[in-house]
Amino acid sequence: MIGFGKSSWVTLAIMAILLVLPMVFYWNGNTFYLSLATRLTILAIAAVSLNLVLGYGGLISFGHAAYIGFGAYAVGIPTYHVFYGGAEGIATTNGLFQFGVAVGISALFALITGAISLRTKGVYFIMITMAFAQMAYYMFLSIEEYGGDDGLVIEVRSKLPLVDLDNPMELFVLSYVSLVVAMLMVRTIIHSRFGMVLQGAKGNNERMVTLGYNSYLYRLVAFTISGAMCGFAGALMGNFSSFISPEMMAWSRSGELMFMVILGGTATTLGPVLGSAVFIVVEEFMSSYTVYWHLPFGLMLIGIVLFVRGGLMGLLVGKGR
Amino acid sequence: MAALLEVRNLCKSFGGVAATDGVDLDVLTGELHAIIGPNGAGKTTLITQLSGAQKPDSGRIRFKGHGITRMPAYTRAKAGITRSFQITSLVLDMSVLDNVALAVQAHDGHSFRFLKPARKIAHIRDTARDWLQQVGLGDRVDAPTSELSHGEHRLMEIAIALASGAELMLLDEPMAGLGPDESARMVTFLKGIKGTKTILLIEHDMDAVFALADRISVLVYGKIIATGTPDEIRANADVRHAYLGEE
Ligand SMILES: Nc1ncnc2c1ncn2[C@@H]1O[C@H](COP(=O)(O)OP(=O)(O)O)[C@@H](O)[C@H]1O
Ligand SMILES: [Mg+2]
Numbered sequence: 001m002i003g004f005g006k007s008s009w010v011t012l013a014i015m016a017i018l019l020v021l022p023m024v025f026y027w028n029g030n031t032f033y034l035s036l037a038t039r040l041t042i043l044a045i046a047a048v049s050l051n052l053v054l055g056y057g058g059l060i061s062f063g064h065a066a067y068i069g070f071g072a073y074a075v076g077i078p079t080y081h082v083f084y085g086g087a088e089g090i091a092t093t094n095g096l097f098q099f100g101v102a103v104g105i106s107a108l109f110a111l112i113t114g115a116i117s118l119r120t121k122g123v124y125f126i127m128i129t130m131a132f133a134q135m136a137y138y139m140f141l142s143i144e145e146y147g148g149d150d151g152l153v154i155e156v157r158s159k160l161p162l163v164d165l166d167n168p169m170e171l172f173v174l175s176y177v178s179l180v181v182a183m184l185m186v187r188t189i190i191h192s193r194f195g196m197v198l199q200g201a202k203g204n205n206e207r208m209v210t211l212g213y214n215s216y217l218y219r220l221v222a223f224t225i226s227g228a229m230c231g232f233a234g235a236l237m238g239n240f241s242s243f244i245s246p247e248m249m250a251w252s253r254s255g256e257l258m259f260m261v262i263l264g265g266t267a268t269t270l271g272p273v274l275g276s277a278v279f280i281v282v283e284e285f286m287s288s289y290t291v292y293w294h295l296p297f298g299l300m301l302i303g304i305v306l307f308v309r310g311g312l313m314g315l316l317v318g319k320g321r
Numbered sequence: 322m323a324a325l326l327e328v329r330n331l332c333k334s335f336g337g338v339a340a341t342d343g344v345d346l347d348v349l350t351g352e353l354h355a356i357i358g359p360n361g362a363g364k365t366t367l368i369t370q371l372s373g374a375q376k377p378d379s380g381r382i383r384f385k386g387h388g389i390t391r392m393p394a395y396t397r398a399k400a401g402i403t404r405s406f407q408i409t410s411l412v413l414d415m416s417v418l419d420n421v422a423l424a425v426q427a428h429d430g431h432s433f434r435f436l437k438p439a440r441k442i443a444h445i446r447d448t449a450r451d452w453l454q455q456v457g458l459g460d461r462v463d464a465p466t467s468e469l470s471h472g473e474h475r476l477m478e479i480a481i482a483l484a485s486g487a488e489l490m491l492l493d494e495p496m497a498g499l500g501p502d503e504s505a506r507m508v509t510f511l512k513g514i515k516g517t518k519t520i521l522l523i524e525h526d527m528d529a530v531f532a533l534a535d536r537i538s539v540l541v542y543g544k545i546i547a548t549g550t551p552d553e554i555r556a557n558a559d560v561r562h563a564y565l566g567e568e
């Protein structure tokens with residue numbers, strides 16, 4: 001496809017390890033790592049989607065956890081009504097419907113909030129994207145029927161053709177394939193004419209406007225695509241954890257997604273995946289020792305940002321992409 | 322000859338400062354019209370209002386007979402107005418060729434195209450390469466823009482203005498910060514493209530202006546105090562007094 005440099009080989013190698021290693025553990029009777037890898041993979045999809053706007057668009061969205069919530073509730077709410085009645089129009093366990101709604105609602109929310117947020121710049125953009133996400137958070141918090149702050153148990157997983165999401169291996173493979181597709185999508189987009197405009201506007205918006213590009217519209221489209229992808233990750237997350245609560249949409253979760261992208265390396269194909277991997281590993285192994293496990297993660301982030309250009313990806317393949 | 326650009330009674334002030342104070346200006350199709358004036362006269366502010374980057378407080382701007390006073394900058398660019406920047410304005414983290422290719426791409430249909438790699442679109446890349454060749458940057462196409470010298474950046478500004486395919490080029494001090502040799506090369510180059518485009522040139526260097534311009538307008542404290550051929554401007558007593566002075 002595109003030039004096959006060192007970073008492409010590193011990307012392929014790491015993606016291969018991410019696929020094979022959990023399977024090896026699984027077939028040797030250790031299911032824990034498969035579950036860890038599934039969660040990692042799903043978070044990585046969210047991080048990859050955020051990277052499209054944050055890394056390539058220079059738009060620091062501090063509200064991407066909202067889409068995870070929309071995606072998961074798009075699985076949880078139709079399933080809830082199957083079990084507890086009401087809302088017959090949407091009561092279903094049909095996965096195609098649920099994933100469709102997850103993507104659709106997320107795209108719509110991104111389109112509307114993006115249309116407003118993208119009129120601002122810099123810190124204001126960060127704050128307003130966070131504010132919209134918090135609105136969504138408080139909305140779900142206040143809906144008693146869906147559990148409010150206790151959250152909602154998703155009684156059965158989405159029913160999809162070909163894959164059985166109750167089978168942990170199949171859920172993992174679906175998540176992994178989705179991640180690869182998401183990475184390829186972002187890669188294709190950023191190399192396209194659209195992607196050149198998006199990156200040009202990140203580097204010098206005044207220049208792009210002078211050339212005749214309405215960069216606002218290009219950014220809005222990127223923001224909407226990103227939201228839709230992140231909503232898809234949310235639907236997978238609902239299926240993975242069989243549970244959804246507003247806490248998954250809190251601003252701190254959006255911050256974690258940002259950290260993953262920046263730690264791994266913004267504007268790189270693999271960076272968001274690396275960032276998610278480090279995040280998952282640190283969370284899993286440090287949180288059993290201390291509740292302050294965010295501290296080492298934060299220190300690592302500061303170290304990388306200060307001393308390595310281009311995040312972990314920069315560390316692996318040298319500066320740049 | 323018809324006026325490509327007509328400016329009537331344009332005004333803009335910042336706080337108490339009238340940066341543009343009732344400017345009337347006609348730029349004729351095909352001419353190279355220079356604007357001279359001391360620092361702070363309001364030359365850049367005039368350009369930003371013509372390109373749409375800033376909105377005037379009052380007055381009218383017409384381009385090809387259509388009112389564009391309230392038109393956003395990106396629409397004006399599509400209509401055929403481009404500008405270069407006094408302070409170089411490029412996408413520094415992209416290659417030289419990418420910068421110029423974006424200018425070509427801008428008038429090659431819309432850019433909501435998501436699949437085909439932009440760097441593989443031959444007609445855009447080739448056209449961009451040609452423009453870089455023309456300004457003398459043919460051997461720098463693949464360099465990262467951030468690695469070029471100031472002089473090369475000035476040439477890129479011109480290449481981008483040309484590649485954008487605009488009929489009217491607003492050039493804001495293209496020689497700013499260039500050494501004598503580089504300035505001379507730029508003058509030669511502008512002489513070469515003169516006549517193929519309508520150019521509104523802002524320039525400090527009097528020798529360059531008198532060598533290049535068909536007509537000259539003198540801007541002082543936001544007002545145009547004289548417009549005429551280079552000979553007329555040289556002979557104008559007001560101009561000598563207000564600007565050319567006893568240098
Ligand atoms: N954005 C701005 N805010 C406040 N004052 C400005 C601004 N831009 C220009 N000015 C003022 O307007 C006057 C004209 O500036 P400018 O157009 O840059 O002049 P020139 O390009 O002829 O040197 C100056 O007094 C300058 O300080
Ligand atoms: Mg100026």
